[in-house]
Amino acid sequence: MSNYFYVSPEQLIKDRAEFAQKGIARGRSIVASLYDRGVVMVAENPSASLNKVSEIYDRIAFAGAGKYNEYDRLREAGVRWADSMGFTYAREDVDARALANYYAQHLGDLFTEGQKPLEVEVLVAQLGGDLRPTKLFRILYEGTIADEPRFSVIGGDAETIRERFAQAVPEVADLATTLRQAVAALAGPDRTIPISDLEVGVLEDRGARRTFARLEPDRIAELLGEG
Amino acid sequence: MGLPLFRPTQDPGPSFLGLTEALGVAPEWGPTTSDVPHATTVIAVRYVQGVVMAGDRQATGAYIASRDVKKIGAADRFTALAISGSAARGVELLKFAQLSFEHYEKMTSTALSLEGKANYLSPIIQRNNLSSPLPVLPLLAGYDPTQRAGRIFEYDGAGGCYERYDFATIGSGSPFAEGALRLGFRADLDLEAGLELAALALYEAGDNDPSTGGPDFVRGIFPMMVVLDAAGFRELAGDDVGERFRRINERRAESRGVAGGALR
Numbered sequence: 001m002s003n004y005f006y007v008s009p010e011q012l013i014k015d016r017a018e019f020a021q022k023g024i025a026r027g028r029s030i031v032a033s034l035y036d037r038g039v040v041m042v043a044e045n046p047s048a049s050l051n052k053v054s055e056i057y058d059r060i061a062f063a064g065a066g067k068y069n070e071y072d073r074l075r076e077a078g079v080r081w082a083d084s085m086g087f088t089y090a091r092e093d094v095d096a097r098a099l100a101n102y103y104a105q106h107l108g109d110l111f112t113e114g115q116k117p118l119e120v121e122v123l124v125a126q127l128g129g130d131l132r133p134t135k136l137f138r139i140l141y142e143g144t145i146a147d148e149p150r151f152s153v154i155g156g157d158a159e160t161i162r163e164r165f166a167q168a169v170p171e172v173a174d175l176a177t178t179l180r181q182a183v184a185a186l187a188g189p190d191r192t193i194p195i196s197d198l199e200v201g202v203l204e205d206r207g208a209r210r211t212f213a214r215l216e217p218d219r220i221a222e223l224l225g226e227g
Numbered sequence: 228m229g230l231p232l233f234r235p236t237q238d239p240g241p242s243f244l245g246l247t248e249a250l251g252v253a254p255e256w257g258p259t260t261s262d263v264p265h266a267t268t269v270i271a272v273r274y275v276q277g278v279v280m281a282g283d284r285q286a287t288g289a290y291i292a293s294r295d296v297k298k299i300g301a302a303d304r305f306t307a308l309a310i311s312g313s314a315a316r317g318v319e320l321l322k323f324a325q326l327s328f329e330h331y332e333k334m335t336s337t338a339l340s341l342e343g344k345a346n347y348l349s350p351i352i353q354r355n356n357l358s359s360p361l362p363v364l365p366l367l368a369g370y371d372p373t374q375r376a377g378r379i380f381e382y383d384g385a386g387g388c389y390e391r392y393d394f395a396t397i398g399s400g401s402p403f404a405e406g407a408l409r410l411g412f413r414a415d416l417d418l419e420a421g422l423e424l425a426a427l428a429l430y431e432a433g434d435n436d437p438s439t440g441g442p443d444f445v446r447g448i449f450p451m452m453v454v455l456d457a458a459g460f461r462e463l464a465g466d467d468v469g470e471r472f473r474r475i476n477e478r479r480a481e482s483r484g485v486a487g488g489a490l491r
Contacts (some may be wrong), residue, residue, distance in 0.1 A: 055333055073232065079333045080231040080246055087243075088228070088252055102230040157450055 037097025108143020355387025
């Protein structure tokens with residue numbers, strides 16, 4: 001005969017939240033911010049092939065912090081969802097808000113019903129256009145979704161990094177300034193992040209349908225060197 | 228549509244065809260019976276730095292259904308897909324191929340090889356053509372960055388995929404275009420010579436085949452011409468194409484409709 005011990009819902013939620021937070025804290029953080037011509041996502045990532053920042057659709061990008069296998073699965077589901085939506089309806093009907101809501105529902109469901117909550121936080125960025133505004137959606141491990149006006153930070157040390165970045169970049173700036181301050185905010189006062197450990201993706205209109213681009217190390221160095 | 232999450236054992240991977248099947252939104256490639264417009268002549272010719280393509284603009288059913296169809300599409304930056312056969316199935320195949328190649332690239336962070344793209348289409352064509360009275364026969368051409376050369380792949384009715392090292396034609400005007408290409412092709416064609424030959428071959432097809440549209444000087448609608456090289460896919464401007472066909476037309480008017488013993 002097995003014994004079931006009573007655990008109060010408060011305690012259960014608290015334990016799960018602690019578990020997820022601990023997992024997320026082990027990963028590195030990501031800063032996403034609007035700049036004068038688009039959206040930039042900056043991650044500290046020593047791996048050149050296991051990406052934290054990726055393309056979802058023509059004007060939508062994804063960033064994940066925490067456990068790689070868990071957020072990469074969400075990224076794949078996002079690409080699949082977006083491509084199937086665009087295939088069934090039209091490319092302009094693919095909306096980041098709908099995707100962010102699905103992520104929130106999925107994370108929320110797993111947090112309360114799953115064997116264990118996902119140890120991830122994800123960001124969905126949308127570059128505005130004629131139809132939709134530029135948006136940053138931040139979705140936490142328990143399904144909380146926030147629509148952040150100018151910049152967003154996910155990952156272990158998010159609060160500290162958020163304060164540093166908010167002070168350094170009080171309003172929307174150009175790409176070089178935004179990138180430099182994002183890297184400084186991620187690093188903190190006592191260390192510098194080598195360029196090889198930076199992963200940077202942007203959403204910017206360059207006349208093509210697809211607006212996502214990864215910045216190569218040379219381009220990152222050039223931008224960080226400016227001013 | 229909800230978030231498409233799969234167990235690792237049932238995951239469709241980066242194949243968009245696999246994904247649409249798993250989600251139950253795959254296009255129905257089965258038989259239908261209705262009278263539909265047919266697309267007609269498209270040519271691809273290799274030249275030293277890539278491939279040039281030319282395609283007419285007419286869709287023909289029992290009568291001319293459309294005069295400004297674009298039968299060549301950019302499947303991605305370095306790849307073009309041309310369609311012949313049933314217009315509806317062809318357009319669907321083009322859209323499906325574009326999505327599939329981009330889907331693969333986003334899922335895996337690497338672009339599919341040109342040969343991989345050519346092979347991916349085989350079972351789709353096979354399934355369509357062996358079960359449907361509305362066959363499609365596409366032509367895939369592209370610039371292969373690893374080989375630094377243009378490559379052309381053609382298909383037979385059962386989906387077999389064959390690489391062509393000189394030129395390929397699809398559609399009902401093929402025999403006439405092929406004749407001009409056989410006489411005019413050289414392994415050292417440069418871009419200008421390649422475009423000239425492709426335009427001439429298409430002109431021949433339009434001249435002889437009732438369901439291939441020639442240059443339409445009345446409406447200002449001209450065949451579509453495309454270049455694929457190291458810089459990617461680009462379509463020639465309508466004026467440029469119009470000028471090429473005007474020159475051929477003037478030569479033919481001088482000789483009263485015959486090529487005059489030479490490729491001209």
